[in-house]
Amino acid sequence: MEMAGTKSRLTWAVNLTVGFLVLLWIIPTFGLLVSSFRDRDAISTSGWWTALSASEQNAIVRADAPDSAKPDGDAWVITGNVSEGEGGQITAFGITSREPVAFAPGEVATHKRGQQITVEANGDYRITYPEKPSGSRGQRLFVRAEAPPSFTLDNYxxxxxxxxxxxxxxxxxxxxxxxxxxxxxxxxxxxxxxxxxxxxxxxxxxxxxxxxxxxxxxxxxxxxxxxxxxxxxxxxxxxxxxxxxxxxxxxxxxxxxxxxxxxxxxxxxxxxxxxxxxxxxxxxxxxxxxxxxxxxxxxxxxxxxxxxxxxxxxxxxxxxxxxxxxxxxxxxxxxxxxxxxxxxxxxxxxxxxxxxxxxxxxxxxxxxxxxxxxxxx
Amino acid sequence: MKLGFYASAAAMALTAGLTAGTAQADGHLKFAPGEGAFSWDSYESLKAQELSGQKVTIIGPWLGPDKELVESVIAYFEEATGAEVEYSGSDSFEQQIVIDTEAGSAPNIAVFPQPGLAADLAAKGLLSPLPDGTADWLRENYAAGDSWVDLGTFEGPDGNDALYGFFYKVDVKSLVWYVPENFEDAGYDVPETMEDLKALSDQIVQDGEVPWCIGLGSGGATGWPATDWVEDMMLRINTPEEYDAWVSNELPFDDPKVIAAIEEFGAFARNDDYVSGGAGAVATTDFRDSPQGLFASPPQCYMHRQASFIPTFFPDGTEVGLDADFFYFPAYAEKDLGKPVLGAGTVWGITKDSEAAQAFMDFLKTPIAHEVWMAQRGFLTPHTGVNTEVYTDPTVAKMNDILLNADTFRFDGSDLMPGAIGAGVFWTGMVDYAGGKDAGEVASSIQSTWDSIK
The missing domain is CATH 1.10.3720.10 (MetI-like)
Structure with a gap:
């Protein structure tokens, strides 16, 4: 038996154990707290621990519908921004699901149907059609972007x-x-x-x-x-x-x-x-x-x-x-x-x-x- | 399976989102009587009944947006007859209905996600048989009416069979979901036969990609998606009669024919090259998360076999029919078994009889009760008297086509098996199988459980 008032040499072990147990209990709660500020898609595609820092993410964005193309010389052009002004830097882009990061920002990709597509680092895209396009479904653009941490109060x-x-x-x-x-x-x-x-x-x-x-x-x-x-x-x-x-x-x-x-x-x-x-x-x-x-x-x-x-x-x-x-x-x-x-x-x-x-x-x-x-x- | 109601939610175009059906809360009717292609005469004829002051309580498995949909249908009954209907949903419906009926505080009507539970209650005398003539009505007005009568007929407390359950709202399970644009980018075609489907899977593997996303996780019900796979495979390699015999255990679970069906499922789920994350991920992936791989960039998989409700779990903004679509889970061309379709449905039964409850069950026979839900989303019906023009969602109409083109329609077998099997060892056995256990071993252990409860 230790004398009352004297410290046990095992105090550090006790402290470590207590600290470990506290951590064990707090981590899931903290994860839940982080998750409660994320939207559903983010929760189902990545872990909460990735939410705290900026990360490179691949995304699929739909460009404006071909119907909205405007004439430009003898070509037809659609312009816009893949992140609508809120995303980070684009580091690569692609035009098919097979090669989603085939092109560096600013390069020109040629679609098999003839249109030429380019996405700039700031997210601006430009699609040039040789002839007047039709259809209400926009071209899919595959981008890799530096995504800043994003949280929402919508759940609450x-x-x-x-x-x-x-x-x-x-x-x-x-x-x-x-x-x-x-x-x-x-x-x-x-x-x-x-x-x-x-x-x-x-x-x-x-x-x-x-x-x-x-x-x-x-x-x-x-x-x-x-x-x-x-x-x-x-x-x-x-x-x-x-x-x-x-x-x-x-x-x-x-x-x-x-x-x-x-x-x-x-x-x-x-x-x-x-x-x-x-x-x-x-x-x-x-x-x-x-x-x-x-x-x-x-x-x-x-x-x-x-x-x-x-x-x-x-x-x-x-x-x-x-x-x-x-x-x-x-x-x-x-x-x-x-x-x-x-x-x-x-x-x-x-x-x-x-x-x-x-x-x-x-x-x-x-x-x-x-x-x-x-x-x- | 216990979670039959997963299947009962059905295809939702997510863009319709939560907005559809919210207009119902204040008691207004979703569609103004007299307008559109609805069978309004069936609504007008309801008004002959005067039920003011009477109350009908209904308990069912639908919550949230699904609850709003069912309430939008109920509103027409209330408006026409003056009766008051209170629907309440419960996530623990299976337990709740047993407690309430046994303790004597039953609602008037219960909506069962699986017939097995309704059969249990009927055997205890806790369900009232449906009025005489309902069976004849079903035979006349439901496509394949006899099979719906059979499915709703249970043994009563006196040992005599009677019709207790009325099927309203049917779902199709034999669907494979895919992203059409990914198929287009890779140059793949929608397969027409099981041989083509397997060839396509191999092709995708050769191209260095992964064909399937499969997830069996579902909390306490983990394993149920695999039972759907096995049932679909049963119908594709064995005759419908053998399927029926299997469901009633006249064909033992460890029969080579059943083991072959389990192994057909294994050909997909236990092939590391075929499944996103490898075969080891199948049992641990939650079924709600598993379709996400279709929409990743680059795609983690190209196909996902699941019932019509799964679009609920697609990423926000996914438009079914455009961003994602489905095709019929094909049958073997060489086997000559036609085009079998696996489905499920919700069965309505009277747990506390009253004049208004009977009137409500009659209301479910009217075309308008089907059309109001059809015109919103995710509702398939075998009722032949409805006007299919009211379908606003082309994908649902396409599902109805699959239903109509089916040579064989069979109900989800695990829903019909005893609870200890269909909502018990069949689930856990499939998890074991996906984890690497031998199919024969799994099947015989399921059979021995079945023997023990006979």
């Missing part, structure tokens, strides 16, 4: 201003706040009883609660919804509050009970001697002392309910008016769910409220995380 715009997003946010809050408070209330009473009130079968009850922790909530969907339908609750806010309360209670009771059992018994004993009732002890001693555990469970439950989609779909209903934020986001992803850019942006939008909650309660979280696990300290 689409998520934030999607139709029904405001209503969905309200729905989510309506679900989340009671679904966080109700289990805390119930669990705090239960935890006190299980920790400090002598009764027969208490150990069995605690074992039962611990056992319930491992029951996957999915198995309860059909019977619970059936029950709700039979007793007339049906689908609605009351139903989902009750469902979330039920699903959250085992962990809440377990966590709070373990914390409360570690509180010094002398205080409670002396309060009893002074004639305090159980309720008074609970309210005046236990609750204030258990605040770290209450807060940390509140964070858990809030995050879980906030991010939940499945329970909401089952117990709240699938209609437009009942959609929670997660449901609305899934809607934005479309039937086939391929829109990563929307997913990335909405992840950061929907994380905002939980992050605010976390930072306002986080000093309790660390203390609360240890709830019950460290005894006698």
């Amino acid at each position: 715009r689409e998520v934030l201003f999607a139709e029904g997003m405001g209503k969905a946010l309200l729905n989510t809050l309506t679900v989340t706040i009671p679904a966080t408070i109700i289990p805390i209330l119930v669990a705090a009473f239960a935890a006190y009883a299980l920790a400090w009130m002598e009764m027969p079968g208490r150990a069995l009850l605690i074992a039962g609660v611990v056992g319930l922790l491992v029951v996957p909530l999915q198995v309860a969907f059909i019977p619970l919804l059936k029950l709700h339908n039979n007793i007339g609750i049906g689908k609605g806010y009351l139903g989902i509050w009750l469902a979330h309360t039920g699903f959250g209670l085992p962990l809440a009771v377990f966590l709070l009970r373990n914390y409360m059992v570690g509180l010094p018994g002398e205080i409670i004993e002396s309060a009893r001697v002074d004639g305090a009732s159980d309720f008074a002890i609970f309210r005046k001693i236990i609750l204030p002392l258990s605040f770290p555990a209450l807060a940390s469970f509140a964070i858990f439950q809030f995050l879980w309910v906030w991010n939940d989609l499945l329970v909401a779909k089952v117990f709240l209903g699938t209609g437009e008016d009942q959609a929670v934020m997660t449901g609305r986001i899934v809607d934005l992803l479309g039937s086939r769910g391929g829109d990563w850019e929307i997913l990335a942006a909405s992840a950061f939008v929907s994380i905002a409220v939980p992050i605010a909650v976390f930072f306002s309660l986080q000093r309790y979280l660390v203390r609360g995380l240890l709830a019950g696990s460290v005894k006698g300290g």
Whole structure:
């Protein structure tokens, strides 16, 4: 054992490991953040790490339609710019898909149909047809360009201003706040009883609660919804509050009970001697002392309910008016769910409220995380 | 397959984008009654029913733009009858419909992306049989009506067969997508036969290029694109009867005929020279990303076999028919099996019977219910009474031609197999196969799973 106050020689190893783990967790999040500012085509064609620096990219650009050619002497000419003024330097160009970078900027390429094509380094192109061309599809131009990093706010715009997003946010809050408070209330009473009130079968009850922790909530969907339908609750806010309360209670009771059992018994004993009732002890001693555990469970439950989609779909209903934020986001992803850019942006939008909650309660979280696990300290 | 609804989205000209169908939100009709080539008399006759105050709830797999399309059709029913219809889409439709029907809070009508799930619910007594006469109506008004009746007929809780499912909206899967201008630049022609297709693939390899983009990745459903390949190959080397026997497992999965079909798929997917990124990339490439190679510069591949919905995943601004096009995944000239076409469709069933729900199912029989969606995008129908002039999208009309020219039409086999096979070991087995496992081994392990669930 090291003496208290002396530094272990392995500190650097600990620091390295911690640094590595932090990096491991932050890199994917950072990648997601970068992706949320990129458009769909960019995401599907290149990795997010390439987005941060300028890169050489091959692109296919369609010139203006042959119909728009203007006479110039005895030839017909179309002019324009491949990047419409926003791209970088052109380093090579081509006129067929087989040889997309065959020509240097400024060189003249001759198409097999006779037209002569040239692309300048600044992106200006000029196509000269010997005879009046026709057709509404422009010539394909293949260019290699130095592309500067390009980011867009469109994804966030689409998520934030999607139709029904405001209503969905309200729905989510309506679900989340009671679904966080109700289990805390119930669990705090239960935890006190299980920790400090002598009764027969208490150990069995605690074992039962611990056992319930491992029951996957999915198995309860059909019977619970059936029950709700039979007793007339049906689908609605009351139903989902009750469902979330039920699903959250085992962990809440377990966590709070373990914390409360570690509180010094002398205080409670002396309060009893002074004639305090159980309720008074609970309210005046236990609750204030258990605040770290209450807060940390509140964070858990809030995050879980906030991010939940499945329970909401089952117990709240699938209609437009009942959609929670997660449901609305899934809607934005479309039937086939391929829109990563929307997913990335909405992840950061929907994380905002939980992050605010976390930072306002986080000093309790660390203390609360240890709830019950460290005894006698 | 579970993700049958991938196929149900169908070809979209992306330039039409999200703008199509948005006009629906405020309840106005997409096309003014009385105008255009629509069968308005079928709309007028709907007005005979008075359903004011009645409500129909529908749950289906369509979200986003697809949801707007289906709602634009529903609006005509609401306008004509006065009933209120609430459609809601779910990305977890398969789970949701089971929970809701079992727990007794079922919607009136469910739109199943695959018939297998509907059959399960029918067997549990959670679907109501369609009214008498629907089967006769289908036989008279749907092309190949008998096969649609068969596909929608399931065994009920009493063990008797009855018609439970009504097919509305069909998709074609036997398509190969390509970029016409790339073909033109390289001097390639669209192949007419499977022999030509293989010769073209070899030609492309000889030219130092890569012919195919294949991607099987799809999250939890990884492998399903390969099942479509194998089904298409089944129809190209075996008779339709043998295909049917395979789907019902009268022909075992490890029969040499089936293994031959799997190996036909392997001839493409397991050939390093044929596939962009090499054979090892097939199982790990997401199917949504795999068509991107067609549009790269220089092209990473020249062809991509996928159902009619795939243009959704083409780069923004791609115009189907111009920037990208498709041809029929051809059949062997020497095998004399005609031109088989693989397809899929969505099946509608009544999960909670009511007068308005029945009226809505009747509405799906009217030409107008088909024409409104046809006139927008991505809708194929076997209904013979519709006016095909309303197709505004030439590519969809071209798909309908493929459907009409087909000598054989067969439904996506994995959708018809039991879930544990068609949405389970068939997927994972194909991933194993693409990864290098022997076709016979894969087939016999699928068969042994099938034996175990019988």
